[in-house]
Amino acid sequence: MNATAKASMGLKRRASDxxxxxxxxPVGWLFEVLKYALLLVLAVSYMLPFYWMFTSALKDDPxxxxxxxxxxxxxxxxxxxxxxxxxxxxxxxxxxxxxKYAVPVTIGAVxxxxxxxxxFARPRWPGRNxxxxxxxxxxxxxxxxxxxxxxxxxxxxxxxxxxxxxxxPAFFGDAYFIFLLRQFxxxxxxxxxxxxxxxxxxxxxxLSRIILPLAKPALTVVALFRFMNAxxxxxxxxxxxxxxxxxxxxLAIENMRGRLYEVGTKPLHYPYLxxxxxxxxxxxxxxxxxxxxxxxxxxxxxxxxx
Amino acid sequence: xxxxLSRPRSAPLxxxxxxxxxxxxxxxxxxxLGFILxxxxxxxxSIYYSLTRYDLLTPPVFIGLxxxxxxxxxxxxxxVAKNTLWWVALSAPLGVVSAFLMASLLNTRxxxxxxxxxxxxxxxxxxxxxxxxxxxxxLNAQYGAxxxxxxxxxxxxxxxxxxxxxxxxxxxxxxMWAQGSAMVIFLATLQDVPKSLYDAAMIDGANAFRRFWHxxxxxxxxxxxxxxxxxxxxxxxxxxxxxxxTQGGPNRATEFYALYLYRNAFLFLRMGxxxxxxxxxxxxxxxxxxxxxxxxxxxxxxxxxxx
Numbered sequence: 046m047n048a049t050a051k052a053s054m055g056l057k058r059r060a061s062d063x064x065x066x067x068x069x070x071p072v073g074w075l076f077e078v079l080k081y082a083l084l085l086v087l088a089v090s091y092m093l094p095f096y097w098m099f100t101s102a103l104k105d106d107p108x109x110x111x112x113x114x115x116x117x118x119x120x121x122x123x124x125x126x127x128x129x130x131x132x133x134x135x136x137x138x139x140x141x142x143x144x145k146y147a148v149p150v151t152i153g154a155v156x157x158x159x160x161x162x163x164x165f166a167r168p169r170w171p172g173r174n175x176x177x178x179x180x181x182x183x184x185x186x187x188x189x190x191x192x193x194x195x196x197x198x199x200x201x202x203x204x205x206x207x208x209x210x211x212x213x214p215a216f217f218g219d220a221y222f223i224f225l226l227r228q229f230x231x232x233x234x235x236x237x238x239x240x241x242x243x244x245x246x247x248x249x250x251x252l253s254r255i256i257l258p259l260a261k262p263a264l265t266v267v268a269l270f271r272f273m274n275a276x277x278x279x280x281x282x283x284x285x286x287x288x289x290x291x292x293x294x295x296l297a298i299e300n301m302r303g304r305l306y307e308v309g310t311k312p313l314h315y316p317y318l319x320x321x322x323x324x325x326x327x328x329x330x331x332x333x334x335x336x337x338x339x340x341x342x343x344x345x346x347x348x349x350x351x
Numbered sequence: 352x353x354x355x356l357s358r359p360r361s362a363p364l365x366x367x368x369x370x371x372x373x374x375x376x377x378x379x380x381x382x383x384l385g386f387i388l389x390x391x392x393x394x395x396x397s398i399y400y401s402l403t404r405y406d407l408l409t410p411p412v413f414i415g416l417x418x419x420x421x422x423x424x425x426x427x428x429x430x431v432a433k434n435t436l437w438w439v440a441l442s443a444p445l446g447v448v449s450a451f452l453m454a455s456l457l458n459t460r461x462x463x464x465x466x467x468x469x470x471x472x473x474x475x476x477x478x479x480x481x482x483x484x485x486x487x488x489x490l491n492a493q494y495g496a497x498x499x500x501x502x503x504x505x506x507x508x509x510x511x512x513x514x515x516x517x518x519x520x521x522x523x524x525x526x527m528w529a530q531g532s533a534m535v536i537f538l539a540t541l542q543d544v545p546k547s548l549y550d551a552a553m554i555d556g557a558n559a560f561r562r563f564w565h566x567x568x569x570x571x572x573x574x575x576x577x578x579x580x581x582x583x584x585x586x587x588x589x590x591x592x593x594x595x596x597t598q599g600g601p602n603r604a605t606e607f608y609a610l611y612l613y614r615n616a617f618l619f620l621r622m623g624x625x626x627x628x629x630x631x632x633x634x635x636x637x638x639x640x641x642x643x644x645x646x647x648x649x650x651x652x653x654x655x656x657x658x
Contacts, residue, residue: 065460074390084456088470091528097496098485113503114496126361157381170371180382183390187636188590189612190629191393193400198393200407217385224412248374278476279591283596294625295480299595302484315488322481329476337469340476345539 063148095326102126102320110317114129122316125291126324129317133297142293145208147275153215154222154271155264161218162226162251167238196284210285222267224348228264230256266343270335294325383469405545406620413473418627427611435608437519438589442526443582449527449577454537455567475531483595486525487512515604522592522605533578537571544570569652576647580640587636608632
């Protein structure tokens with residue numbers, strides 16, 4: 046699009062905006078005001094917990110235990126973020142979460158789901174749709190039903206206390222991500238893969254040379270969501286990762302909270318707890334800030350009826 | 352969604368068919384193997400374990416339907432079932448309502464839509480542990496932001512997490528606050544509603560409310576169904592928030608089915624009873640989903656459907 050076209054579009058939009066505002070009667074204006082008031086009130090209340098978390102992290106105990114609450118910490122103890130982090134072995138818990146859990150499951154999910162989703166999306170074979178329906182139906186099975194026998198199996202294998210019970214299944218595909226990728230693969234023109242097939246390319250070559258390079262946005266969504274699920278996961282580690290040296294961030298934070306209620310605790314537990322919580326939410330905030338589009342498009346891809 | 356086999360079942364498979372099927376099956380084999388290992392086997396094993404007494408330390412002892420008898424006569428199970436049904440019945444519809452209203456608000460002509468969308472979306476992707484820690488402190492009876500403000504104003508405080516009657520609505524509010532993904536799905540759907548429908552309704556003299564009720568709502572009903580089903584399935588398994596916020600208290604008001612199941616399996620080491628509880632949950636979830644889909648024909652409108 047050239048500069049003049051852009052400029053004229055801008056002008057056109059502004060003109061229609063002007064018309065919109067000038068056409069508003071008194072009732073229309075009242076609605077506009079109410080709408081923005083409602084939006085602002087909602088936005089403030091949605092953000093309130095995060096504001097409270099962040100500011101509480103900067104407070105000292107006298108500022109925490111005060112009525113009325115202090116909305117702006119003064120003095121603000123910025124060192125709490127560092128102090129809280131080193132008050133427990135959060136370096137270790139961070140490495141555990143990322144290296145031992147999030148990265149392996151992300152690799153497993155992307156690789157396995159891409160292959161399976163392609164098998165369900167492109168080649169035509171008898172029974173494909175039936176199996177795909179079965180795959181979708183597994184989303185209905187509550188985790189609690191498979192939890193008990195799987196725990197017993199993993200315990201026999203000696204995997205309890207490690208991340209293996211959470212990592213290994215990730216390499217076998219996941220219905221939700223398979224569905225997401227399949228939806229995306231089907232938007233890639235069939236002519237591309239058909240042409241390659243006529244040239245004698247195997248399905249594997251078609252997948253790795255044609256489909257996957259075109260599907261980078263969708264693969265990013267899977268990687269992002271799966272990494273985030275692992276980073277946010279509490280229930281999986283709660284069941285399987287019961288050794289302190291193996292804990293992920295989630296379990297370490299919960300443990301820190303548990304000691305808030307011990308008799309004769311050290312001061313500063315609330316600020317420290319809030320500081321660590323803020324730091325656990327920070328990677329999510331950063332990821333969201335840079336990849337808002339990816340988040341939104343990824344969710345949209347699964348939500349529209351398939 | 353209609354699933355049809357790609358050829359009549361009676362026709363024999365040709366050689367190309369067989370070759371294509373091999374390729375297809377190889378491609379989906381990771382999922383197929385995983386399906387057997389992580390779904391079919393555990394489902395079957397669960398039935399077996401549900402008929403035994405098993406504490407992980409000594410070998411399982413077959414006790415027939417003993418676990419089921421215990422579950423059906425237990426007052427504890429009656430309590431958690433009641434709590435869970437209350438939760439599901441409120442959280443799933445109210446979650447959908449919250450997401451839908453937020454999306455509708457964002458879909459009007461507003462400045463800074465992407466900023467508001469980001470703000471409403473963000474709570475749903477923050478780690479549950481963080482959310483729980485923050486809400487617990489924010490709702491603290493004495494020094495939490497809300498109650499400290501109320502008592503400074505001389506008003507009576509709200510026992511958000513410490514009163515058995517208030518705690519469930521509190522959890523519903525937290526749930527409605529974290530509806531980002533559903534909201535995004537609704538927003539995308541709303542933006543897909545053809546403008547011509549609104550124009551036609553306007554010409555027919557429909558006011559804003561009628562346009563919303565007769566155009567927007569029917570056009571979004573398939574997505575309402577989708578989110579409702581997801582909400583129900585998740586609601587029956589609701590664990591992390593009550594576990595972290597209240598541990599099932601006060602006075603067991605938030606002792607939901609999944610918490611009870613977890614306690615039986617991993618704290619009391621009653622694997623057999625836990626397996627029985629899990630199977631009952633499975634049956635309930637499947638029944639619920641099927642009923643929802645079956646009855647949905649009456650209120651869900653599919654615009655793309657020709658037949």
